[in-house]
Amino acid sequence: MSMQPFVTETGVCAALMRNNIDTDQITPGHTGMKVQKTGFGEGLFFNWRYLPDGGDNPDFVLNQGPFRDAKFLLAGANFGCGSSREFAVWALRDFGIRAVIAPSFGAIFTSNCYMNGVAPIILDEAAVSAIAGEIAPDHCTMTVDLVRQVILSPGGREHRFHIPDLQRERLVEGLDAIDATRKRDDQIAAFQAADRLRRPWVYAVEGAAA
């Protein structure tokens, strides 16, 4: 599916200030993993967002007032650690989250974000805590400018961040990575031809075929 371009976005920012929010919590497996890439928004943070009887948990931030429409999520360190399940990013995206802002991210989660038009933005802990401190239900609008790589916090402060050029261009333009790489097939073929001489055992796979 094509990605939604992300240039400058303004919207509600919700804060979920815990460390080590793992992908099992972002999309618990029992909420129905499906052999597809969309339709996971309802399952986002399922065990935290809903009560055992299926009703909304009023204590959970995404069930509170304007945060139901959050476009940005602030979190503690190591957000998206754990399982590689891309369902976690699909659920955030399907819910409407365009960027997650945290001091650090799980590496696989970061890569999955780039593949799906969600920006994983790293700010240091002091900056994340400062923005979280500014947020109130009637004061939670924030702007993320991916071109200038700047966040304008609800309190009107600017925070600079960096996303590698290639990934940022992909987010801004909504580019499909596979199409872009396939244009380099000659380079891939040349690499393999040279590598085959250097490491023949990599390509001549022993053993019984399927």
Next chain:
Amino acid sequence: MGRTFFEKVWDDHVVADLGDGAFLIHIDRHFLHEVSGAVSLKEIDARHRTVRNPELTFGTVDHVLETVPGRGMTTRMPGGDDFLREFTERIGPHGIRFFDLHDRRQGIVHVIAPELGVALPGMTFICGDSHTCTVGGVGAFAWGVGSSDSEHALATQTVIMTRPKTLRVNFTGQLRPGVHAKDMILALIAKYTADGGTGYAIEFAGEAVRSLPMDGRLTLCNMAVEFGGRTGTVAPDEITFAYLRDREFSPRGADWDRAVAYWRTLPSDADAAYDMEYELDCSTLEPQVTWGTSPEHSVAIGGVMPDPAASADPIARTSRQRAADYAEIEPGASVMGLPITGAFIGSCTNSRIDDLRAAAAILKGRKVAEGVTAICSPGSTATKLLAEAEGIDRIFIEAGFEWRESGCSLCMSGATGGESFPRDARVIASTNRNFEDRQGPHVRSHLASPVTVAASAIAGRIADARAFASKEDEQ
């Protein structure tokens, strides 16, 4: 300036420099399983793309496949049958080698990849599973990817990635008896936190690592992702070569000799520099067990539950308090002695033959405590058959363990509504994640080595396996 092991492997796989730290990296081996693989293959088919190098790609079923005896291609995980069916139907037409549930080569991807010689030193190796870093134990540069990266690799035999920084972890000194690779990695994560390795390609080095047999190295690298690492590796040496020789997909004859000659050039040069170095002294290391909901919540087995209020940082304080509330343990309480109702030996962390042998040595002639559900799921069908040939299955069964088929079992399945421990259970497991609800709804999981799990199953409470081992020695 010399190069590190990781830099040598990286340099040999760069297809293109894409600027600002991003590179197009060649993938030597790609393993698929039914969860992320089903989605990748479905997208490939939907867009009428071809698999560029099917001969470099492998597949098996492990994640939602049941591990109960007599299993078939249906699972109690909601929606799981679709993954099994879609994957099985789609993989064949692409000409990808596939080890189905009846194949002796079936097993957990990260257990069978080294066991079959699919993962080799100096190779880039990916799979749509976070614990792919496990096979860094044989000296491969291996890391987990999502379905889209997997799809990218199927279509192009490459992935786009930012070059990680290098981190060397020096495990100094020698392990004392009764202390294992699992204890090394839990202690490391507790010392430097769960994102201590974030942004790094981690190389595990030092005297204690060099002495580890291959199964221990695989356990060590398995949890590199729980440390935030992009990958975890052990540079190849004679132990690696001896382990890989004559494996089904290992090179043979002249190719083997050429491969070993190349592999010998890979270890870091003496003057190579790392971006970061950490150190952990193994000579005083105790067996470890986790108390909370992150692998970083680990203490020595004789230790006590730390006070969350002692954390200086407010976010860490809240997070640790939440973990303590979930685990229902009071600050200052001893972790050893906590009563358990479940014990599990399995998963890509600790389900290999050395793990089963070590646990069997504790279990032999003993019985699992009343009220404890104890389960063992070997990591591969081949491991299961080997264990049965050695009589290990009888020791487990006579002790009161369930002896299962191979697969991810309670490590993965509990969280997906498949096989799981009952609600509110407290269990000890040889797995890698003690996350909330990981092994069933509101199940509290304590991570430990297989011997600690075996000893705890017998005691009915979290126990120090060394007490059991020493009793054995006296007899």
